[in-house]
Amino acid sequence: MSFTHAIILSVLAAPEPADLIVLNANVLTMDAKHPAAEAFAVRAGRFASVGSNTEIKALAGAKTRVLDFDGKTIVPGFIDAHAHPRPLYDEDSRYYEIDAGPDKVKTLDDLVAAIRRKASKTPKGKLITGFGYQETKLGRHPTRQDLDKATTDHPVVITHSSGHLSVCNSVALELAKVTRNTEDPKGGEFQRDEKGEPTGLLKERAAGLVRSAASRLEAPESEKVEGYRTCLRNFLARGLTGVHVAGTDPEGARLLTLARGKECPVRLYIMLREDYLDQAVKLKREMAADEWGVRYGAIKSFYGNSLSGQTAWLYKPYANQEDYFGIAPGRSRASLDALVLRIHKAGLQSCIHSNGDREIDVVLDAYEAALKEVPRANHRHRIEHCSVVNEAILKRIKDLGLVIAPHSYIYEHGDKMENFGSARWDWMHPNRSLIEQGTVVAGNSDYPISAAVPLLRMHDMVNRTSAEGKVYGPKQRCTVEQALRAFTLGSAYAEFGEEQKGSIEAGKLADFVVLDRDPQKVDAKAIKDIVVLRTVIGGETVYEKR
Numbered sequence: 001m002s003f004t005h006a007i008i009l010s011v012l013a014a015p016e017p018a019d020l021i022v023l024n025a026n027v028l029t030m031d032a033k034h035p036a037a038e039a040f041a042v043r044a045g046r047f048a049s050v051g052s053n054t055e056i057k058a059l060a061g062a063k064t065r066v067l068d069f070d071g072k073t074i075v076p077g078f079i080d081a082h083a084h085p086r087p088l089y090d091e092d093s094r095y096y097e098i099d100a101g102p103d104k105v106k107t108l109d110d111l112v113a114a115i116r117r118k119a120s121k122t123p124k125g126k127l128i129t130g131f132g133y134q135e136t137k138l139g140r141h142p143t144r145q146d147l148d149k150a151t152t153d154h155p156v157v158i159t160h161s162s163g164h165l166s167v168c169n170s171v172a173l174e175l176a177k178v179t180r181n182t183e184d185p186k187g188g189e190f191q192r193d194e195k196g197e198p199t200g201l202l203k204e205r206a207a208g209l210v211r212s213a214a215s216r217l218e219a220p221e222s223e224k225v226e227g228y229r230t231c232l233r234n235f236l237a238r239g240l241t242g243v244h245v246a247g248t249d250p251e252g253a254r255l256l257t258l259a260r261g262k263e264c265p266v267r268l269y270i271m272l273r274e275d276y277l278d279q280a281v282k283l284k285r286e287m288a289a290d291e292w293g294v295r296y297g298a299i300k301s302f303y304g305n306s307l308s309g310q311t312a313w314l315y316k317p318y319a320n321q322e323d324y325f326g327i328a329p330g331r332s333r334a335s336l337d338a339l340v341l342r343i344h345k346a347g348l349q350s351c352i353h354s355n356g357d358r359e360i361d362v363v364l365d366a367y368e369a370a371l372k373e374v375p376r377a378n379h380r381h382r383i384e385h386c387s388v389v390n391e392a393i394l395k396r397i398k399d400l401g402l403v404i405a406p407h408s409y410i411y412e413h414g415d416k417m418e419n420f421g422s423a424r425w426d427w428m429h430p431n432r433s434l435i436e437q438g439t440v441v442a443g444n445s446d447y448p449i450s451a452a453v454p455l456l457r458m459h460d461m462v463n464r465t466s467a468e469g470k471v472y473g474p475k476q477r478c479t480v481e482q483a484l485r486a487f488t489l490g491s492a493y494a495e496f497g498e499e500q501k502g503s504i505e506a507g508k509l510a511d512f513v514v515l516d517r518d519p520q521k522v523d524a525k526a527i528k529d530i531v532v533l534r535t536v537i538g539g540e541t542v543y544e545k546r
């Protein structure tokens with residue numbers, strides 16, 4: 001061997017210095033083989049090595065950045081497997097939507113005042129929208145007469161926190177030509193008073209009909225992109241390094257991609273809505289194999305209604321109404337079967353929104369038929385929410401090898417469980433049963449239905465306690481470890497990404513979060529109070545708490 005050869009070989013053998021080393025941390029890797037570590041090194045955006053302080057220090061070179069975390073806890077970046085990012089505008093902008101959630105709107109008077117404020121800035125005739133009211137917190141659903149007090153010059157549609165119900169004013173009903181003689185649309189309902197007059201409460205498809213009849217003020221593209229960026233930045237501040245966008249069109253995906261940019265590189269997994277199946281095939285095909293920024297390959301569709309809106313279709317009646325089983329989905333079984341088969345044959349992943357037990361069985365039938373016709377082992381087809389189950393449904397899910405993204409929002413929406421009856425609570429949001437039977441659970445918020453705050457959602461999985469302090473279905477309480485896994489490896493698996501992310505392991509993308517406390521060591525009641533100190537994507541800090 002010549003002298004030069006020896007030098008080349010020694011250079012090859014010595015590991016290249018790391019770009020970043022992290023020392024003195026309590027690293028919860030989520031890697032089953034090495035669950036704990038104190039340090040790791042990052043090179044070219046990926047974890048290069050995970051181990052002890054001594055091992056990792058040896059990888060430092062002259063240009064290596066060193067972060068010493070003084071015992072703080074580090075976990076893999078959180079991934080929200082079902083969220084609806086939307087442009088957020090502040091109230092100076094003419095495009096903002098009224099925040100009707102319980103933090104801002106505590107009474108019906110607050111709601112009327114908020115609509116009045118917005119009306120004073122909105123051209124006459126243009127639609128005013130709001131989101132997030134909770135009838136359980138307001139005492140009842142608002143009526144059209146309530147909203148008429150705010151304006152008779154604008155159509156107003158205020159959407160319930162479920163996203164599946166809205167209440168509108170009289171102008172909005174007029175524009176949509178809805179009167180006492182209008183028939184309910186299939187899969188929807190115009191609520192009526194005892195005289196048969198529409199009350200303004202719109203369920204499921206009825207809400208969309210009224211909203212689309214009004215003309216709205218469209219924000220220019222630049223403002224929309226900035227609005228989406230605000231939303232993505234909020235995600236980063238909560239420790240989210242990845243989000244599955246639960247249904248959008250190619251235009252929404254384009255705006256989100258623009259908003260992402262270099263500044264807030266949240267990794268996106270996009271579910272296109274079913275009308276864009278061909279585009280999804282094309283976008284997936286064109287995607288580079290190493291594309292972990294914005295990925296395609298999933299289709300979002302619906303078979304079923306809302307849990308917190310109490311429209312989900314059930315086998316047994318709701319507890320508060322003997323003869324009410326929810327609203328049967330407007331879609332036929334045959335059309336669902338055909339859709340699922342198309343998605344499956346196209347090699348895409350199917351993600352179907354379904355809540356009630358009676359809805360879920362129809363979805364399971366469709367998956368069963370498609371898999372029988374074209375068997376495929378690694379399909380990872382999903383049910384989104386899957387809220388009310390029974391033993392037979394759990395078994396079918398396991399046998400079909402489905403991935404489930406259940407709700408974990410009892411903290412905000414515990415009171416919505418009341419009308420399902422206490423006998424059902426241990427069979428709702430079945431996180432624990434699914435995990436224990438080996439089904440992959442993907443952690444998610446369904447933002448804006450509940451807050452895109454992974455630590456609050458994990459708190460929910462562990463405690464199942466409402467903000468008011470009531471426990472709903474304690475049998476489905478998860479361990480902290482199970483909750484952490486759902487929001488990391490579980491969600492990564494749900495997007496075919498578990499070999500790239502979801503744990504802190506050499507070779508994976510260097511996405512991680514620094515926490516002020518260890519979720520496994522704090523009191524279970526305090527998990528929601530843990531603070532995200534820093535969020536890192538691909539080895540770059542993208543959020544730091546000041």
Ligand SMILES: [Zn+2]
Nearest residue numbers: 082084246446
């Ligand atoms: Zn959703």
